[in-house]
Amino acid sequence: MPTRQEVSYFGAGPAPLPTPVVEAGARAFVNYNDSGLGLGEISHRSPAANKILDEAKANLTTLLDIPDNYEILFMQAGGSGEFSAVVHNLVAVWVERRRRRAEADISKTNAEKAQVDELVFQRLQKEVEEELKLDYLVTGSWSLKASQEAARLVGAKYVNVALDVKKANGGKFGTIPAEETWSLTPTKKEGGKGSAFVYFCDNETVDGVEFQSFPKSLEAQGQDAEDERLVVADMSSNFLSRKVDVRKYAVIFGGAQKNIGVTGITIAIVRKDLLPPQTATPPAALLHRLNIGGLPGPVVLDYATIAKNNSLYNTLPIFNLWIAGQVMADLVTAFGTQRVSGQEEIADHKAKLIYDVMDKYPQVYHVVPDKSVRSRMNVCFRVHGGDEVKEKEFLAGAEKRLLQGLKGHRSVGGMRASNYNAVPLENAQKLVKYLEDFATGQ
Incomplete structure (x- = not known):
């Protein structure tokens, strides 16, 4: 029987963990901090669990230099769950921003409250039908799955595959064509209406393709929200492997089971102005009436709900969180100011x-x-x-x-x-x- 030290494991996920973390995890799973209980048994609302959560947030903030205007969420359902969560949350943000704008415009007229509500709805309905777009850069198997999930939820007509590598590369993944060939939805500054978000997978696990840097075409164009592209990045398989300018992204997410920990924890880093009170969730009744498929989404995938409850709306797997936290803590210790x-x-x-x-x-x-x-x-x-x-x-x-x-x-x-x-x-x-x-x- 080989020892752990003798085996060299190159699996794609679940992936290897640092041996000291595994050994410490084995002890903590049986008896955490001499409490007589294992980490899989303690309450997720206990002081010990809250300390684990706070330390994980602090270490992640240190490692990625996460600004104060971002929220760190610990969720479940893996990267695939985030395919849905991104649509649920950011399409709702798009609707709410449009609703507020319509309400402000129409309230300037002499219409009565009931009329204003109906006129707002009619305008929103028209804008959803004519202007709602979700941009996807499909560079591998996972971004393809993400785009397919978006089409399943809201309908294919709302999904703009701005880049389909297979079409440009003989039916295969394996390259990223020049940015000038991408067909991103034009922003207001570019003479268009903009998209709800632009989605890409920073590293494609199946196909071995990685963006070498942040795409220039997704850089901020101005302060006006209508000129902004909300950039979403799936970093499940290269999370914490290189320096990232978090400020360039609206949402970064990653499943834990490759570079961070064990299966069962998903990390989402979300810009706070996409959460209440800065951008409230539109009323569920309005979303039902607009009939945008998949909205409102499951409450456990709702960023606002998870943020409001400090990632503890439902039972968070504290052992899994502790593993991820230990990996982060060890990186902070190992590299210091680097x-x-x-x-x-x-x-x-x-x-x-x-x-x-x-x-x-x-x-x-x-x-x-x-x-x-x-x-x-x-x-x-x-x-x-x-x-x-x-x-x-x-x-x-x-x-x-x-x-x-x-x-x-x-x-x-x-x-x-x-x-x-x-x-x-x-x-x-x-x-x-x-x-x-x-x-x-x-």
Whole structure:
């Protein structure tokens, strides 16, 4: 039986955790802080649980330098749940902003209150029908699923796929075309009405594609809300792996089970002006009458409700939160003033080692995505052009060296080495040694 130290695991999620966190978690699950109760047993509303939550927020704020005008939410339902939550919440924000504007305009007339309400509704109904758009940049399997969920909830006519990589890349993911080819909904400044939000997946786990930087076309254009693109980013698989300017985003979310912790916790970072009282949730009766599919959404996915209740509206899995909090605390301790930039240096170094050896042997290894968009987190490649026998031989040889979790996603096949934060440099070096030995027949 191999020990934990002997195994090098490159699974895409659930992913490896730092061994000290796993060991401390084992003790805390049995008896937390000598309380006689395990972390899976204590009340989510207890002082101990509240302390865990507060410390996790503080450490995440430190790591990402999160401004005061953002709220950190700990939720459930994973990244896939956020596909729905984003639509529920930000379409409601779009409706409420339009409702307020319509009410302000129509109230200036001499119409009576009942007439104002009806005229506001009629204007909103027309604007929903003619102007509501949700922009999606589809660069891989997860952003595709997100766009499909949006279409399922509100209807395909409201979803604008501003970028469909498959159409530009011969039916396959693996690149990100130039921004001037994207068909984003024009803002007011650009002669249009703007979209409810623009959505992209920062790192595509299945396809090995990562945005190398924040898209210039999504940069803020001015102070007017009508000229703003509310940017939503799924960072589930590269969260806390590099420095991020949180101010550029309306919402950032990530499932925990790759770089942060164990399955069961989702983190959402939401700009406060998208929450009450600055932008109230439109009345449920109004949303029902407007008949926008999927709205209002489930209360457990409602950002306003979760924020108001300090992430404790329903039972938060405190053990899972504690694991994530310990990972964050250890990063703060390890990198100090460097914050997440310290982890970024390590992630970049490990990725370079792996890609360099593959590029050294192009007759053996083919990296699937274009070099310009290679993911630092998920290295997707084929062996001998995808030869079935050779790839089985590669996996068998890897298993003998206790290099595990290298099989690609079932939807695309091939190989995938997930290079998450908890993969030690020495394990990446073991993989590089095997890649070299396999290529040279050793």
